[in-house]
Amino acid sequence: MQCPNCQIDLQMTERHGIEIDYCPRCRGVWLDRGELDKIIERAGANEGRPRAAPRQAPPEHDLRPGDDDHRGRDHRHPKSRKRGLLGELFDFD
Numbered sequence: 828m829q830c831p832n833c834q835i836d837l838q839m840t841e842r843h844g845i846e847i848d849y850c851p852r853c854r855g856v857w858l859d860r861g862e863l864d865k866i867i868e869r870a871g872a873n874e875g876r877p878r879a880a881p882r883q884a885p886p887e888h889d890l891r892p893g894d895d896d897h898r899g900r901d902h903r904h905p906k907s908r909k910r911g912l913l914g915e916l917f918d919f920d
Contacts, residue, residue: 835851838851
């Protein structure tokens with residue numbers, strides 16, 4: 828099947844038992860009949876699971892006067908976000 832937007836062949840991947848067709852160029856996603864229902868069902872099931880308790884921040888170190896402007900910030904390593912089921916399903920990189 829071809830992408831209706833780009834007119835190139837779609838690629839198929841399987842995530843969590845659901846087949847997803849996607850365009851490698853425009854990143855468009857196409858689902859077959861019933862696949863959206865499966866995604867919604869599984870996303871709802873994941874919401875009911877208990878989440879891990881948040882971790883406590885490590886104790887802060889003593890800083891010299893004037894250094895408090897940079898406390899707790901490390902711009903070299905951006906904080907990664909925790910992705911849910913939908914993020915996992917549609918991450919094709």
